[in-house]
Amino acid sequence: MNVKRAILWRVYIAFAGVCLFGLLILWYAFKIKVVEGEKWREKAQELTTDFQTIEAVRGNIYADDGSLLATSVPIYELRMDFRAGGLSDEIFKEGIDSLAYLFSITFQDKSKSEYLREFMNARKLGKRYFLLKRRLGFQRVKEMKTWPILRLGQHKGGLIIIEKDQRQRPFQLLAYRTIGYSVDGVAPVGLEGAYDGVLGGVSGKRLMQKVSGGFWIPVNDENEIEPENGKDIYTTIDINLQDVAEDALYETLVKNDAMNGTAVLMEVETGHIKAIANLTRKSEGVYAEEYNYAVGESAEPGSTIKLVSLIALLEEGASMGDSVDVEGGITTYFDRKMKDSEPGHYDKLTLQQAYEKSSNVGVSKLVYKHFKDQPQKFVDYFTELGLAEPLGLQITGEGKPRIKQPGDNDWYGTTLPWMSIGYETQFTPLQILSLYNAIANNGTMVKPMLVTQVRQTGKVVDHFEPTVIKDKICSKEVLKKVRIAMEGVVAPGGTARNLMNPNYTVAGKTGTAQMARGGRYNKSFYKSSFVGYFPADHPKYTCIVSINGASRGVYYGSAVAGPVFKEIADKVYANSLQMHQDIEETIEVPEMETPPNIAGQMDDIRTVMNDLGISNKVIGDESEWAQTRRLNKSMEVEKRKVIGNLVPNVVGMTLKDALFLLENAGIKVQAVGTGKIRKQSMRPGSRVYRGATIILELR
């Protein structure tokens, strides 16, 4: 047979087969289109698929030591489909009794029979989305998944678990307003709001399909777009100092039944805000973080602004010794009377004294004398000192400063003198703080900052350096004089003499301003503030405390705001070794036959000495704790006082004893070195702060 023909007929057969196959495909297509068409088009209606958003996990907010200020934790809502396909009467009847019992003993909110009645009812009504419990933690849900009926899962047990992320703040109230929040439909606030884009991440997408029963199930195994989790931000907040600031402010607000208040602590060199507390009165004795006064409230600052007047006068050639007639504390400009806070004490004051005693008449008269013919020049000092523009903070909602200009409609003859003592201008507490910080920072004004780093899974992706707003706000000579004047405020002749203490020096300024309410100044509504830095010789921190509407008769800045400042400063001092002068070391005499001095439990000390054959004797009372005094041939054992709320003296003790004492007093201990304790960072006998950390130096 012809080979070619043999191949050809085979090819034709194959070709025919392929053609038939093609026809078969077309027939199937036709069948789907026409014969089954209606059915499939209906199915398309039923089947809804949708790209559903998978929320990215929101990033955390950390304090400067890495403790969590805000984080997202999953919480669960449990619902039940009482008409789930596999939930037969048999299964239901068998398990429902013990399920009700477990609910009752676990949640303790309803009796077993109440739960049972609810479940039976829901079953009868065929509820498909019955709420079992809201806001459950992961562990609890894990446990509940082992309960009767629920353990059968979604299809047989009808269990529906809905996961949501909830924002949690482990420190609750602390810096609440500054940490802020970001919730749908509400203007975002604080760091959560300002860093929403960074924290929020990018949500993913997943193709979900609606199946019978109203459930959505994923179509593919993998997400169409993987969510990208949010980044973490690291703040400057020191959680211990924040705690102290918030506590001290709270206490003072309650004591004075004030309307609201703020306290901010800032690191001089960097502008790092270590603590920022804002409290608003809810009812008597109850305050909450509701508004960020430090950032947002632009108001007449009162006497703290006299710093601007002082710098302006000194730059214009005035000297600290210039004297001024304060007329017994009352003077008039045109038709308006100006009074000192306590008139009648002095007739003549030097500029330095006028500032220290915060004499309104004294300061305003000197300013009026120098600037009445050229008020613009005085106003320009505000701009030069960096007060004309908002600071440009890392969080939103900053209040705008307001400075009147000569020639404005509301510029009156009285504006200049009143401006010089803190009225007719408006600034936020943080602006005032920045100005004082510049003085502490040798004339360099830095921007207050809250966020230092942005990290993604631990890796730094962005970091923020301190920003200089003004390199030099005034001349060196003026700076020196101003600092002396501010130290004078916290000295025997100054308004804030109550802040003097033997441990560290403070420089600052008090402020007591009548506040305008409803367009009129109110005699009984005051802004009491104190702003300053410490230690005065080597400033490390600047702090402002501003309290509005103290209403128990006391309203002076020194009396209302001063104590808050002091408490914060005390705590900072107690926590930082570098601010301490060395505690005197006991001088050792090497030739003695007795061992070096030691402190510890009296029984222990005596047992050791007796065993070593060292003669010893107890001076005074027997007590639990003791220290030794070394004599030539013998040792004296002396009582060492340990009082509940006060920091004990642990110098000379072993770390074991010190740990016992300090941790019992509620102080955290950080030890450096080995041997006996030589130095302790908190002064013995000072008050114990909850959660404070003491640093011990061992040698």
Add this chain to the structure above:
Amino acid sequence: MNWLLKRIKGDPVIWGVVIVLSIFGLLAVYSSTGSLAFKQKGGNTEFYLFKHLLFILIGLGLMWLAHLLDYRYYSRISQLLLYISIPLLIYTLFFGVEINNAARWMAIPGTGLTFQTSDLAKLALIMYVARFLSKRQDTIHIASSAFYPLLMAISIVCVLIAPANLSTALVIFSTCLLLMFLGRIPLKFILAVVGSGVVFFILAATLVLKMPDDSIKSVARLATWKARIENFMGGEENVGGNYQSMQAKIAIANGGLLGKGPGNSVQKNFLPESFSDFIFAIILEEYGLWGGILLIGLYLTLLYRSIRIVIRSPKAFGALLAVGLSFSLVIQALINMAVAVNIFPVTGLALPLISMGGTSTLFTSVAIGIILSVSRNIEPDGDESEEEPVLEKGGNHVIA
């Protein structure tokens, strides 16, 4: 243009079919990659269009180059390619790039491109079978002369492809069997293979279906095969897994007889792989039944024009080469379409020249180029002589 036309030889009908299919493919790919573009490329809908166009243009270039070469060279080349592709297949099996749990892909060093080694092996094997059959025409009835050695070569290649890509291996195996039938291997041998194959498959499938899920997971592709078979047999009740087939049917039903018009597919957003495995469903939705008829008609035309080569070809090798390559191509196309209309379970085969396929498009183009090369050599400058050329017995002296 004239310069180019002068240099394009071979059957103009085949060239025409290729061009029309490519245009069809461009339209369908542009339409069906819309949602993919939104998901992956931020809404740059032209991205995949241009990518596909680029591959088509490179493919046309390769096709042109391949058709310039005298087809007789391909005899030796096929041998070479086969020897290259077997180690490559082994390499891919163990070290290949895994996509969807299947190690089918191999990276081309320095290009960032990957290609399926099975595409290369398929091309090589079919050419090799054509060569072998034409050489053994004299002794074709003796099993040990042609049938056993061929079955051996085919089996080696298919066994190497099967673990990662069972459906491709099956298609290649069947196509080779068909080619053996066309090359005059006695039918009884072929039927014996088919018969034992069917028995083996029924046994294997039963075993896989009966295996517990846990033990299946340890074998890379077994779970996928099991799921596919189950989906196909489970009917429409199996909602989760049968998603693709159901969406494809909805797409086909949606289009009606007349279609919704180019670019108006709704189901492309819901149908996974709508730009490759299921592109025929989208074509049926957008262009209606007429689109389907046109497409199948184009493929059958391609096949018919290759068969015509057999009539004219003086040499067995040329005839078997052209017919083998075109049957392979058209069978793959029809299987892809059969999957879309749910005659077959999901296989993962692309629709040649239409699907967005990347490097596999290039292998298809080379195959067509070789068909064109055969047609060019038997129809010098369109001279259609009526004289019946005699196919010479044997093929040993065919190679130049």
